[in-house]
Amino acid sequence: MHRADVFTPCGTAIEFQNSPITLAEMRSREAFYPKLVWIVNGKKFKGFRLLKNLPHPNDPKLANYEFCNSDHLSMVRKSEVLSDFIKPTVLNFFHPEIKGVAITSNFYHFCWKQPHAVWYETKAPIFVDLGGHFLYQMRTRKQLSGDYAYLEMISRKSFIERYVCLG
Template structure:
């Protein structure tokens, strides 16, 4: 954790000090070594947030983009008697969860139920076999309304009418085809491949932004189709994202 109560005030870790967790009110000790980022650590996690994961430099750098009062905001649900600490919770009611490790579907869905307006930022550098492949047309372009994207690394489409009439097999079209060669490509949308996809992320209900390092995020998008939903990426500036949600 970045913050704990020290002499009744919310403070960052100070070497040699002992504080109190803002959420569970249990004892925490300052960890201020030369290798890991300075943080507060619980003596025992048994009564604290069950969704806790180790604080990394990646977490801290994201938190630093937001005002201190938006970081590590605690919530308690009296009905379920659950206590959880949001990584970031802004003045407009948006909760941003920073996820550096794998997450199972049950926990993901629990978090999405707990936080009414949740956005995920996921460290995509931890994804095995994940690769941004190529720019594509905007999948929601009206010119594509009568086509469906094939689920393939090769950019291709099928006519929706062929699927509805159960034409077997549907004709596979590329953007060199005369029906499609006038459709513009976009530098804002990309296809991707994922050798071992985490199904929990593909089935999430809340917005997901994948951080692959650098100045941009990739928002995981889904185009609903008759044959099979098509997942793709939308490029988003980190600077614009932080500006939009930080209020700065």
């Protein structure tokens, strides 16, 4: 038996999560609610912080590159990953190959020193609440060298318009 924290007029269940959750419990809730959205309290994540603004992760200019999973915003050439280079060349956004790629104001590179791995397994949309006027949707860019998690910032108003369906 599950009871959503919020059940909207358009049938979306919103779960606010302030404490750790097991993978089994998360999957149980996701199976129970066909339209589920998670909002997790990011202030309680130890070692979680926003680092830098990103270019749009699906920018066509980045098609031949992969983001590095490190604290520093950098990329490697996909061709070097495919060729099994032991240490692919690390490029920052001042490197001539990717210098012209525009950095956005709504995509973020983040660091999470002690991640709750369960949140990387969710099928439902997950939003991190760090306080303020914005939420951060956790997204994933599929890559050969391993998926790259990033955040997309959205306003609380946009979230309500999209998921609460008041009108």
